[in-house]
Amino acid sequence: MLVPAGLALVQIGPSFAAADEQPGRKAIDAIGVALLVVGPASLLLVRRWPYVPVVAATAAASLFIGLGYPFGPVFASVAAAFFAAVQLGRRRVVIGLAVVGAAGFLLAAALDPRRDRDLSLHVLLVLGWLTAVLAVAEIVRARREQIAERRRTEEAAREQRLADTRMRLAQELHDVLAHNISLVNVQASVALHLLEQQPDRAVDALANIKRASADALDELRAALDVLRDGESPRAPAPRLSELEGLIDGVRSGGVGVEVDADDVPSVLPGAVELAAYRIVQEALTNVTRHSNARSVAVRLAASDAELLVDVVDDGTAATPSVDDRGRGLIGMRERAASLGGTLTAGPTATGGFRVTAHLPLGTP
Numbered sequence: 001m002l003v004p005a006g007l008a009l010v011q012i013g014p015s016f017a018a019a020d021e022q023p024g025r026k027a028i029d030a031i032g033v034a035l036l037v038v039g040p041a042s043l044l045l046v047r048r049w050p051y052v053p054v055v056a057a058t059a060a061a062s063l064f065i066g067l068g069y070p071f072g073p074v075f076a077s078v079a080a081a082f083f084a085a086v087q088l089g090r091r092r093v094v095i096g097l098a099v100v101g102a103a104g105f106l107l108a109a110a111l112d113p114r115r116d117r118d119l120s121l122h123v124l125l126v127l128g129w130l131t132a133v134l135a136v137a138e139i140v141r142a143r144r145e146q147i148a149e150r151r152r153t154e155e156a157a158r159e160q161r162l163a164d165t166r167m168r169l170a171q172e173l174h175d176v177l178a179h180n181i182s183l184v185n186v187q188a189s190v191a192l193h194l195l196e197q198q199p200d201r202a203v204d205a206l207a208n209i210k211r212a213s214a215d216a217l218d219e220l221r222a223a224l225d226v227l228r229d230g231e232s233p234r235a236p237a238p239r240l241s242e243l244e245g246l247i248d249g250v251r252s253g254g255v256g257v258e259v260d261a262d263d264v265p266s267v268l269p270g271a272v273e274l275a276a277y278r279i280v281q282e283a284l285t286n287v288t289r290h291s292n293a294r295s296v297a298v299r300l301a302a303s304d305a306e307l308l309v310d311v312v313d314d315g316t317a318a319t320p321s322v323d324d325r326g327r328g329l330i331g332m333r334e335r336a337a338s339l340g341g342t343l344t345a346g347p348t349a350t351g352g353f354r355v356t357a358h359l360p361l362g363t364p
Contacts, residue, residue, distance in 0.1 A: 007040035007080060011073050018072030026068035035064040039077025046084045053081035054094060058101035066108030079133040086137035098134060102127055171331050177216050184212050204252070212249060238277045240264060240300065250284050255293060261300040268307065272359050275335040276300065276309050279343070282332050283311035283355040291315025291353055306341065306361055312354040332357070
């Protein structure tokens with residue numbers, strides 16, 4: 001409402017001043033004032049009917065000049081109407097209307113009963129002004145679209161980063177909680193078995209339960225902090241040097257674990273170490289939950305190109321059912337694939353189960 005009112009004042013007041021400087025033109029009367037108001041008033045309809053102000057303002061300005069009224073700011077509402085229509089995305093139609101409007105203005109100027117020798121200069125100025133307005137409107141529109149597209153791209157990227165973070169967090173939670181809860185379950189069974197006959201040994205099982213449950217709670221709190229506050233995980237990612245603590249928990253449940261990691265260098269890419277650690281962790285979790293194995297062999301070997309992770313047990317090869325019921329094997333394959341590596345899992349010829357991962361040491 002303020003813009004049309006302001007344009008009306010801009011067109012009416014200075015037009016009277018322009019009339020004083022152009023004594024050969026027709027004096028502004030009631031009809032002239034009405035024509036000066038038509039363009040600004042039509043801008044009230046621009047959002048609902050973008051073409052109406054363009055047609056109304058152009059027709060009013062052409063008629064104003066065609067009737068012999070003085071040249072002046074009558075074209076301000078024309079510029080505003082064209083600019084607004086272009087910003088609303090009606091470029092092609094607006095350009096067509098501009099051509100038609102220019103032709104109408106030329107016709108009105110030709111029929112002007114008070115035209116003089118300088119009329120061509122006025123016409124060229126008006127046409128040049130209209131062309132400049134359209135060009136500026138197009139530049140502004142293109143810039144606004146670029147900004148909007150960049151914002152959409154940034155928002156999509158932000159949402160993708162959040163989705164990736166949630167996926168990694170879910171994967172970490174699955175691996176850590178499944179492992180610790182499995183240990184709690186195994187140790188609880190051991191404690192119940194020993195509680196009456198060998199209470200001293202049951203104390204060790206209960207201590208293992210306390211440690212595993214505390215680790216699970218710490219991981220859960222860290223995950224909740226990330227979800228609630230968007231903070232980075234407080235605890236550092238586990239490394240292969242910490243495998244012994246992981247394996248001790250499995251051994252305490254009665255499963256013998258042999259580790260061969262002599263060929264692994266002390267310094268590896270952090271992403272590779274994390275993936276290898278989690279693959280071993282998930283493989284041992286599946287052993288304790290599903291295979292009824294008595295022994296497990298864990299082998300880590302590094303070459304110039306890749307890190308080999310091999311976990312094989314002597315159980316009942318029941319682990320494949322995990323692929324149907326949970327995300328154990330799926331998560332391990334996703335970790336390997338995220339580094340450009342591969343992971344295979346399946347029963348061995350002797351009835352156990354083997355998980356083998358090849359993790360590239362270079363950039364995937």
